[in-house]
Amino acid sequence: MQWSWKRIPAEYLVANVKLYQGGKIARRKGFMHVKKGRIEQVGAGEAGREGLPVLDGRGLVCAPGLIDMHVHFREPGQEEKETIATGSLAAACGGFTSVVTMPNTEPAIDHSGMVRYVVDRGKEAGLCRVFPTGAISKGRRGEQLCEYGEMVSAGAVGFTDDGSPVTDGNLMANALKFARVLDVPIISHAEDLSIIGGGVMHAGYWSARLGLPGMARASEDSATFRDIELARATGGHLHIAHVSTRGAVDIIRRAKQDGVRVTAEATPHHFSLDHARCRDYSPLFKMNPPLREPEDVEAVAAGLADGVIDCIATDHAPHTATQKEYQFDQAPFGVIGLETAFAVGVTYLVKSGVMDLGRLLELMTERPAGVLGLPYGRLEEGAVADFTLLDPDFTWTVRADSFRSRSRNSSYLGETLTGKAGATFLRGRLTWRDEEVLADDPAPRRGA
Numbered sequence: 001m002q003w004s005w006k007r008i009p010a011e012y013l014v015a016n017v018k019l020y021q022g023g024k025i026a027r028r029k030g031f032m033h034v035k036k037g038r039i040e041q042v043g044a045g046e047a048g049r050e051g052l053p054v055l056d057g058r059g060l061v062c063a064p065g066l067i068d069m070h071v072h073f074r075e076p077g078q079e080e081k082e083t084i085a086t087g088s089l090a091a092a093c094g095g096f097t098s099v100v101t102m103p104n105t106e107p108a109i110d111h112s113g114m115v116r117y118v119v120d121r122g123k124e125a126g127l128c129r130v131f132p133t134g135a136i137s138k139g140r141r142g143e144q145l146c147e148y149g150e151m152v153s154a155g156a157v158g159f160t161d162d163g164s165p166v167t168d169g170n171l172m173a174n175a176l177k178f179a180r181v182l183d184v185p186i187i188s189h190a191e192d193l194s195i196i197g198g199g200v201m202h203a204g205y206w207s208a209r210l211g212l213p214g215m216a217r218a219s220e221d222s223a224t225f226r227d228i229e230l231a232r233a234t235g236g237h238l239h240i241a242h243v244s245t246r247g248a249v250d251i252i253r254r255a256k257q258d259g260v261r262v263t264a265e266a267t268p269h270h271f272s273l274d275h276a277r278c279r280d281y282s283p284l285f286k287m288n289p290p291l292r293e294p295e296d297v298e299a300v301a302a303g304l305a306d307g308v309i310d311c312i313a314t315d316h317a318p319h320t321a322t323q324k325e326y327q328f329d330q331a332p333f334g335v336i337g338l339e340t341a342f343a344v345g346v347t348y349l350v351k352s353g354v355m356d357l358g359r360l361l362e363l364m365t366e367r368p369a370g371v372l373g374l375p376y377g378r379l380e381e382g383a384v385a386d387f388t389l390l391d392p393d394f395t396w397t398v399r400a401d402s403f404r405s406r407s408r409n410s411s412y413l414g415e416t417l418t419g420k421a422g423a424t425f426l427r428g429r430l431t432w433r434d435e436e437v438l439a440d441d442p443a444p445r446r447g448a
């Protein structure tokens with residue numbers, strides 16, 4: 001039987017691929033046998049199974065589907081920016097098969113009915129696994145805790161008031177206690193609004209030069225420290241979202257050495273770009289936390305390399321073109337990230353020698369799965385066949401029409417990056433193919 005992209009069979013072989021397993025890329029070519037959405041067999045060499053349709057991987061890297069534990073899909077309430085369906089397509093396009101949505105929609109995801117709504121919309125779209133988080137407090141107002149038990153039963157994988165910090169320390173401590181019983185993380189948006197004031201970019205040389213109000217590192221550092229002390233006191237699992245300062249990396253490192261139950265994530269923009277990018281007042285470089293100084297960027301990258309920061313998460317935050325055309329100080333915070341995350345990782349971490357490709361993929365698969373306790377992110381026999389074929393050498397220039405997301409607010413527009421997903425499979429079924437990376441006719445492009 002011949003392989004056909006148009007009609008993916010229920011059983012097939014993926015051959016001629018470099019397999020990612022356990023933080024490493026195999027040197028020898030390998031294969032994977034997919035049967036009814038599961039991995040039947042995976043390993044080096046040839047499968048030795050006659051008669052099955054063969055997908056020729058053309059020497060690409062075969063990795064578990066990427067996992068992004070921090071995305072904003074804007075549904076319900078701001079569907080003009082992104083919906084669960086368009087966000088899921090953007091995810092598939094970026095090589096992702098699982099995403100975790102943030103609850104700061106309108107209305108917020110603050111009860112079990114809303115959690116179920118996100119789960120159902122995700123299934124309807126059918127392009128990646130959509131795991132919702134619920135809000136820590138009702139309406140994200142920081143006053144009253146939500147009903148965590150019911151929300152976990154409905155499918156919530158953690159709780160966060162992301163977008164805003166939890167100002168009341170006692171409320172945060174109680175959230176950690178309840179989450180501990182349910183064995184889910186409390187995700188901290190670590191920010192002290194009394195320190196931030198009306199800041200719109202990192203407080204430093206460039207904010208002074210541009211005459212824009214700054215966001216001091218002390219805001220993130222002190223909030224990170226407070227939440228870690230609450231995790232230490234309660235024994236709850238604290239996850240720090242979007243780490244951006246050298247100080248926060250140090251605080252998390254010490255807490256981990258002390259045995260505090262803390263995990264952390266960093267975004268592609270925080271390990272690749274610094275505050276000088278704001279020099280032309282472009283809102284495409286406005287996000288919260290802000291782009292910081294070169295020493296912070298370096299500390300975040302080093303933290304990812306040595307394991308202090310557990311995983312890469314995009315903080316994919318779509319906004320309409322109109323909003324991103326506002327003046328810098330008026331524009332909303334946030335940039336999209338799903339479709340460039342792998343390429344930014346390859347370009348800024350692997351090509352620059354901070355880590356190898358195996359480590360990068362570990363930070364985008366096994367590690368986030370471990371933080372959330374999800375049974376994904378590994379290519380092994382019996383596992384569900386969520387995988388992606390990645391070309392780590394494919395060079396492309398990011399353009400507005402490159403995106404499948406409903407929004408275009410990327411910090412990398414016009415930039416040439418290396419690395420792209422050629423095809424993404426969810427439960428063995430194709431969710432995305434990039435026809436430039438993985439053309440119908442294998443002959444002309446690469447000799448692999």
Ligand SMILES: [Zn+2]
Nearest residue numbers: 162163189241
């Ligand atoms: Zn946040």
